[in-house]
Amino acid sequence: MAKKTVPNDSTEASLAVHWKEEEVYAPATSFIAQANLADPGVFDRFSEKNFPECYKEYADLLTWYKYWEKTLDTSNPPFWKWFVGGELNACYNCVDRHLAQNRNKAALHFVPEPEQEGIQHITYQELWVRVNEFAALLQDFCGLKRGDRVTLHLPMTAELPITMLACARLGVIHSQVFSGFSGQACGERVADSTSRVLITMDAYYRGGTLLDHKKGADLAYEKAQELKAPPEKVLVWQRYPGKYSSPTPMVKGRDVAVNEILPKYRGHRVEPERMKSTDTLFLMYTSGSTGKPKAIQHGTGGYLAYVTGTSKYIQDIHPEDVYWCMADIGWITGHSYIVYGPLALCASSVIYEGVPTYPDAGRPWRIAEELGVNIFHTSPTAIRALRRAGDDIPKKYNYHFKHMTTVGEPIEPEVWRWFHRVVGKGEAVVVDTWWQTETGGFLCSTVPALMSMKPGSAGPGLPGIYPVVYDDEGIELPAGAGKAGNICIRNPWPGLMQSIWGDPDRMVSTYFQRYCKNKNSKDWRDWPYFAGDGAVFAQDGYFRILGRIDDVINVAGHRLGTKELESAALTVEEVAEAAVVPVPDEVKGRVPELYVALKPGHKASPALAEKISKALVAHIGPIAKPKHVWIVPDMPKTRSGKIMRRVLAAISTGGITGDITTLANPDVVELIRKTVQG
Ligand code: WT7
DSSP, rough: OOOOOOOTTTTHHHHHHHSSOOBOOOOOHHHHOOOOOTTTTTHHHHHHGGGGGGHHHTTSSSSOSSSSSEEEEETTTOEEEEEETOEEOHHHTTTTTGGGTTTTTTTEEEEEESSGOOOEEHHHHHHHHHHHHHHHHHHTSSSSOTEEEEEOOOOOHHHHHHHHHHHHHHOOOEEOOOOOOOOHHHHHHHTTTOOEEEEEEEEEEEEEEEOOHHHHHHHHHHHHHHHOOOSSSSEEEEEBBBOOOOSSSTTTTTEHHHHHHHHGTTTTOOOOOOEETEEEEEEEEOOOSSOOOOEEESSSHHHHHHHHHHHHHHHHHOOOOOOESSSOSSSSIIIIIIIIIIHHOOOEEEEEEOOOOOOOHHHHHHHHHHHHHOEEEEEEEHHHHHHHHHTHHHHHHOOOEEEEEEEEEEHHHHHHHHHHIIITTSSSEEEEEEEEGGGOOOOOOOOOTTTTTTTTTOBBBTTTTEEEEOOTTTTTTTTTOOEEEEEESSSSSSSEEEETTOHHHHIIIIITTOOOOOOOOOGGGGOOOOEEEEEEOOOTTEEEEEEOSSSSEEEETEEEEEHHHHHHHHTTTEEEEEEEEEEEEEETTEEEEEEEOOTTOOOOOOHHHHOOOHHHHHHHHHGGOOOEEOOOOOOOTTOOOBOOOOHHHHHTTTTTOOOTTBBOOOOOHHHHHHHHHH
């Protein structure tokens, strides 16, 4: 059964066992006193003997039009169905149901990047009005209906959650593409999801510049047209309503300025659709080890219950909290923990448009002070960038966090301690939440009021999540084994994806085939979920996540497929072969470095390297910009012709190349080393 995979970061994994155990930190008593979850009975309630019924506790945080009949349906493994028979609407749960008690409470605080612009506070009542009016426009003007797909390419503005919620209200499946992704990448996703409409914004601020974002929509349209699936319309929100802020012209008959036609829908209200628990809520594209990005498909009832439950118990969100997750809504973190989870709990959620260190590294703390933020959620990449600016800056501001989260990649214990001591002023609890686009919500983390924190370790499985570490042979590595293996989750949980859009087999082969015990079994115990991360299971039951074991590079906490980057390099005419390897970066954690070999008759030059680098940015976005482009005479290859990325990675990082005698062309290794190391 289990096919052998060699971790591309094998050195890191083997080093892991030599890491020293970090000291632990206890949560503050003031935090425990107010926590949503301070009853240790939760572990028994969510233990295996009560599975899957334990998840009723999460489902009961929602308002159902029709209560569900079956908690978990396992009749078609591994396509699990949760809360079967139930009907609900995600928009209703995030907006309408809060009006009776909290209509005047801020739902969203939109913080524009230019500091003089002032913060916009949107109450639940106002959110309800704006969502209704936009839903009416989508329904009437675009003819959108339940089950249709729409691609969003929206920046971090209030219009993004308004658009998502309007779609959810109608049962329209939204697919938000990170605004930093290129127009071409967006166009591929429009085509793959056969979206009827593309929704974008004319411009937004980043790093002090008002960027032309509309031009991305033109490229996206072109790309989707080339793929024979252009959208019917392009809707363009205006960053400044009433004023068009992009130098790229609107295309007549195709592009529509939302803010110009929205007044027509003033006062319109749209009944939320009664969706089945198992209907799809949204798609979110992510990278895998093959070139093509895959759309992870998330459902309504299970997903919403899971993100609401974990927002309540792990993020400790109360309705009176001001919660700021500094991630981008274009990633799963933002969907689950800026929009759906916090709003379902009636929190006030902060949306910040720009760069955390703009105009200086004090910006996040000024925002926190002005809004009274008390829960702060971010990534190691952002923490490292803020740490660079020094300890004095957070001290200048009078904010207080009760709770902080780190997510997206392993955090170095030193960086964790800085976050806790300097940003958290030693008073905030810290949770390190390990999860994935596919998993919908957190998998491993400490329960903040009930467990101590350990720098660099995510923690044990959440209540109701039973992780396990297998070696390559499928043998379970017990706690304290001192060896790294592949972390898996033994059981289904409500946040898990439903499928991969248009390619359900890929879900089975990527996540379930690896450790499936019996493919004819309808018992969930035979279908562990394979996450694709290496991990060490410590004696105390905490998991230390080591990172991806497949051909995926985690850049600033987000996955980029190496094949995706390599195919972008191959679009440059002169390039014959390309290989990407991850190299450490002080701020971003990892960045891609690119090796290319040229077709005969072409010569290496800095201009060509620049052209190749630009191709990656154009195809994928600035996040894909390689640290270096090394033009080499040939790639190190096995006799069967496979490029040995491990050898290139060792050269990039100054490490040991190991045994190269089995290569078809061992001599090239020295030539490459000279090019890179001089
Ligand atoms: C991959 C998932 C989870 C939302 C943002 C990224 C890595 C994620 C942690 C953590 C160590 C982490 C894993 C995972 N990762 N959180 N707390 N500690 N590694 O979502 O783009 O789907 O990436 O991010 O490698 O597989 P994603």
